[in-house]
Amino acid sequence: MNTRTLRTLAAALSLTAALAISGCSGKSEPAMSVSGAFMPQPVSDKMAGGFMVIKNGSDSADKLTGASSPLSDDLQIHETKDQKMQQVQAMDVPANGELRLERGGNHIMFMGLKNTPQVGDKVTVELRFEKAGPVKVELDVKERTYNAQTPTSTAGNGH
Ligand code: CU
Numbered sequence: 001m002n003t004r005t006l007r008t009l010a011a012a013l014s015l016t017a018a019l020a021i022s023g024c025s026g027k028s029e030p031a032m033s034v035s036g037a038f039m040p041q042p043v044s045d046k047m048a049g050g051f052m053v054i055k056n057g058s059d060s061a062d063k064l065t066g067a068s069s070p071l072s073d074d075l076q077i078h079e080t081k082d083q084k085m086q087q088v089q090a091m092d093v094p095a096n097g098e099l100r101l102e103r104g105g106n107h108i109m110f111m112g113l114k115n116t117p118q119v120g121d122k123v124t125v126e127l128r129f130e131k132a133g134p135v136k137v138e139l140d141v142k143e144r145t146y147n148a149q150t151p152t153s154t155a156g157n158g159h
Contacts, residue, residue, distance in 0.1 A: 034135060041109075041141055045114075056098065063129060064128075065089070075110040078109045
């Protein structure tokens with residue numbers, strides 16, 4: 001298969017996924033919704049960062065406990081303290097609140113990429129929570145300098 005065929009296939013698949021996700025919106029149970037998910041185009045295949053806002057629409061506090069992706073077999077949850085990032089086992093998603101993964105702060109770290117995504121590609125990630133069911137998210141690969149337009153984010157040199 002050539003690249004064009006693959007891209008068309010990927011687009012068709014992601015459309016199916018979007019339809020499937022919206023088809024679930026009638027259920028009262030799913031607590032987590034994700035917005036603004038993106039990945040700055042990785043510099044190399046060594047690592048990449050994933051950013052998004054995870055909203056907890058339920059009355060019970062939850063925790064992000066892990067993530068998986070076809071792009072990497074080693075996804076970690078990182079926080080940034082004193083401009084150094086470190087791995088944590090879980091991150092709080094407050095009841096009726098949100099967990100912000102943003103440049104210069106908390107993020108999902110992809111270690112040892114199986115390929116190097118380019119701007120315009122999509123990267124699928126499945127988030128796992130302590131209580132809520134797993135949530136599939138598609139990250140849009142953006143320019144390296146891209147930052148989500150949120151009032152609290154800073155234009156740091158996060159990855
Ligand atoms: Cu990191």
